[in-house]
Amino acid sequence: MDFSVITANFQFLVVQGLLGLGGFTGGTLRLAIPAIGLGFLLGIVIGVARLARTPWLHVPATVYVEFFRGVPLVMVIFWIWFIVPQLLGLPIPEYGVALTAFVVFEAAYFGEIVRAGIQSVPRGQVEAATAVGLTGAQTLRFVVLPQAIRNMVPSLVTQMIVLFKDTSLASIIGYVDLTKAAQIVNNREIRPFELYLFVAVVYWIFTYSMSLAARRFERRASTT
Amino acid sequence: MLWSGQSGHWLLQGMLTTLAISALGWILAAALGVLAGALRTVPWRPLRALATAYVEFFRNVPLLVWMFFWYFGVPPLLPEPVRQWLFDHSAEFWAGMVALGVYHGARMSEVIRSGIQAIPRTQFEAAVAMGLTTGQAYRLVIVPIALRLIVPPATSESLNLLKNSSVALTISVAELTFQTRQIETYTAKAIEALTAGTVIYLVLCLSIATIMARLERRFAIPGMIARGR
Numbered sequence: 001m002d003f004s005v006i007t008a009n010f011q012f013l014v015v016q017g018l019l020g021l022g023g024f025t026g027g028t029l030r031l032a033i034p035a036i037g038l039g040f041l042l043g044i045v046i047g048v049a050r051l052a053r054t055p056w057l058h059v060p061a062t063v064y065v066e067f068f069r070g071v072p073l074v075m076v077i078f079w080i081w082f083i084v085p086q087l088l089g090l091p092i093p094e095y096g097v098a099l100t101a102f103v104v105f106e107a108a109y110f111g112e113i114v115r116a117g118i119q120s121v122p123r124g125q126v127e128a129a130t131a132v133g134l135t136g137a138q139t140l141r142f143v144v145l146p147q148a149i150r151n152m153v154p155s156l157v158t159q160m161i162v163l164f165k166d167t168s169l170a171s172i173i174g175y176v177d178l179t180k181a182a183q184i185v186n187n188r189e190i191r192p193f194e195l196y197l198f199v200a201v202v203y204w205i206f207t208y209s210m211s212l213a214a215r216r217f218e219r220r221a222s223t224t
Numbered sequence: 225m226l227w228s229g230q231s232g233h234w235l236l237q238g239m240l241t242t243l244a245i246s247a248l249g250w251i252l253a254a255a256l257g258v259l260a261g262a263l264r265t266v267p268w269r270p271l272r273a274l275a276t277a278y279v280e281f282f283r284n285v286p287l288l289v290w291m292f293f294w295y296f297g298v299p300p301l302l303p304e305p306v307r308q309w310l311f312d313h314s315a316e317f318w319a320g321m322v323a324l325g326v327y328h329g330a331r332m333s334e335v336i337r338s339g340i341q342a343i344p345r346t347q348f349e350a351a352v353a354m355g356l357t358t359g360q361a362y363r364l365v366i367v368p369i370a371l372r373l374i375v376p377p378a379t380s381e382s383l384n385l386l387k388n389s390s391v392a393l394t395i396s397v398a399e400l401t402f403q404t405r406q407i408e409t410y411t412a413k414a415i416e417a418l419t420a421g422t423v424i425y426l427v428l429c430l431s432i433a434t435i436m437a438r439l440e441r442r443f444a445i446p447g448m449i450a451r452g453r
Binding site for chain 1: 280281284285286287288289290292293296297298300301387388389390391393394401404405408414415418421422425426429430
């Protein structure tokens, strides 16, 4: 069991595979951070649409959520990989394909979390806000959303952890994230046990820190 | 068009492989999940620490990394006759199954742990008062009740297992998503192939969810609707 293969290839694995720096198109974090941000924004749209009263909004949103919750992410990645270049008529780099697939897929899950968060605010709050004279939009902005966001933070962070782990699937279409970087090094050095264990530990460090941060936030927020 | 001949045959094989690897992986995951979930609630620190270490380590690493680890990383460490047998008998299927089972076992243990924690402590105390050891109390009283409480989140985790079986295509397991790609490379009909695969996944997931919802209603314990989530 020879771990020197990790130190010898450390720069490639971490700086390029994980961080995506160095004028090179890969990187787990370069994919994960925009995917989380955009996925959450689209998720807010989907979540609010699911709670809308008009069927023009909540039926498509419900179909969207139920569809993406019934298919594997790998399938969605292949869909985007094959279809989007055909639709747009030009080749799309793996980064764009992977980012689109993750945003579209995870938005369904973020949407459910947003919906549950908004529904967890007691109806009495909305009624009190109306009694005090706030309009619908003002109620949403000053009363419902602040409370909803505080309720949904633990589930949000859990879903962000899931998305971070799912970015490893981008390696299937050739995007050089941490997992793919380890594969590349393995093809050269044939040391799979050490390399994949190292990759597992790196992912673990990130996801475990995120879940610790979530738990600390939860403890602070529940003092009210 | 697509459902006949070569492509239909591949789709069917893919679906059967998906179901097989998911079912076997599910059995392993359920066994590990019940064990780890229960061990996380027992009064002895070493057992709790062991179960927590298993869960926190395996849950926080992507499944794809585990697939590579179990298929590429572990066999070289096994003794020669075992490795020979494995590679003669579809090692990739077993590696994929173990990866799925161990990963989802860690996730299931959280679900089962929440089910156990939803049971009032008085049940455990009553069992001990009647003379059962802790192990017997868990085996005969706590775990059976917990299993009936957690049907919705357990169904959701089981469906995740079914969908995650698609990751096994990276280690050449000929499951459903792999076969849709196979059809696509063979016939260049990407949209039809992807649609067929997607429809099969949707039908599988929806039917399993419906069956489990009906089972949940039948096995619900009156007066204990602990929708742990």
